[in-house]
Amino acid sequence: MTANTNSYHRHLEIESPTRQRVMGVIFLLVAFSIYFFFARTTAAETFTTFGLNRGATAIQVPDWELPTQSTLTILAVLSAVLGGVQLARGFKRYTNWVLAVVVAFFVFGFLTWAAADKSLNLVGLFATTLGKAVPITLGALAGILCERSGIVNIAIEGMMLSGAMVGALVGSVTKNLWLGLLAAIAVGALMAWILGVLSIKYKTNQVISGTVINILATGLTSYISAKFLQTYQELNNPGIFKPFQIPLLSKIPVLGPILFDNNLFVYLLFVLLVVLQVALFSTRWGLRLRSVGEHPKAADTLGINVNRTRYMGVILGGMVAGFAGGYFTLGSVGRFDEVMTAGRGFIGLAAMIFGNYMPFGSFGAGLLFGFADSLASRLAILQVQIPSQFLLMAPYVVTMIVLAGVVGRSQAPAAEGVPYEKE
Structure with missing residues (x-):
């Protein structure tokens, strides 16, 4: 039992730093993509408008107007900061949540870029x-x-x-x-x-x-x-x-x-x-x-x-x-x-x-x-x-x-697909 436990902890010591580096690199790649593909290709005077109303059923709120290039640059910088922290010390058990935030940054950046000088009803x-x-x-x-x-x-x-x-x-x-x-x-x-x-x-x-x-x-x-x-x-x-x-x-x-x-x-x-x-x-x-x-x-x-x-x-x-x-x-x-x-x-x-x-x-x-x-x-x-x-x-x-295990391996029920033979 002790040998298995020690082996398990050694396994964690080997895999955890690797996953930490991989996730850090992914965050940095997202940051690079937001800047290189979106922010860099957008004119400085461009604005993006997001509609926040649907019909007249709810209380109306003003549309959300953002400077496109500045918004994309901020998203890229935030993603890069998270990537640097992940590479330096990692977010431990919160890594998947940070991954979700970085992906949200990328998606929002994509929407901001796609609707530049236009309006998109969120x-x-x-x-x-x-x-x-x-x-x-x-x-x-x-x-x-x-x-x-x-x-x-x-x-x-x-x-x-x-x-x-x-x-x-x-x-x-x-x-x-x-x-x-x-x-x-x-x-x-x-x-x-x-x-x-x-x-x-x-x-x-x-x-x-x-x-x-x-x-x-x-x-x-x-x-x-x-x-x-x-x-x-x-x-x-x-x-x-x-x-x-x-x-x-x-x-x-x-x-x-x-x-x-x-x-x-x-x-x-x-x-x-x-x-x-x-x-x-x-x-x-x-x-x-x-x-x-x-x-x-x-x-x-x-x-x-x-x-x-x-x-x-x-x-x-x-x-x-x-x-x-x-x-x-x-x-x-x-x-x-x-x-x-x-x-x-x-x-x-x-x-x-x-x-x-x-x-x-x-x-x-x-x-x-x-x-x-x-x-x-x-x-x-x-x-x-x-x-x-x-x-x-x-x-x-x-x-x-x-x-493939980036977010965490999916675990199917152990007896899935196996017919049960009653003894």
């Missing part, structure tokens, strides 16, 4: 970011419920797609959005049950099982859409849940229009984040669910029914994925189109890994993806000469960096 940008993050975060939460119980779920895309189509169909036929939403959740649970049967009962390879469900969902929804929904438009016109303001809170300047003037899906996402965080890490139910994903044999020894608990986790995850699918047709577009989820289920899986299988971490990752998606459209309006594809690549590049 409130509108962040509100759009939140909306685009909803299905991604819900997909990540669906993955957390499944994978915390030990089942790999790459079928989230298929569950979301099925939920989107069935939600639109049932909502159109019944003329009731709530019934459409319940149908979307139910079909997500059905797809998850199929995944559970294949993975838990028959112990098939879980990646293959998920792939089969994705192919099934894509083919079935595309066929029904082409055969019926596109032909009979009355079957594909459910309407959408309208945004509604939360009294008083929606009047808060800046934050009010972003957080408290949304539709049902955004508010339920916030509720679900809190409920899942508490349920997974502060209740007996959550402890049992996580135990069958970490050490199913020990859980079985303590009297926990491993397979039943895994079924529960998978089906709950499927319900969340179906709810996420309902967002596309009942919360956003108001109709179903073929393959309209456009890979959001897979992006949700990336957000789950990025967030280290934690609800709020996944939400932060979802916001990152949503921000890149939203920013690409805004920059097109500003006529910034950067291909939008590069902006859409950014979150994936960051995800690879995170998984």
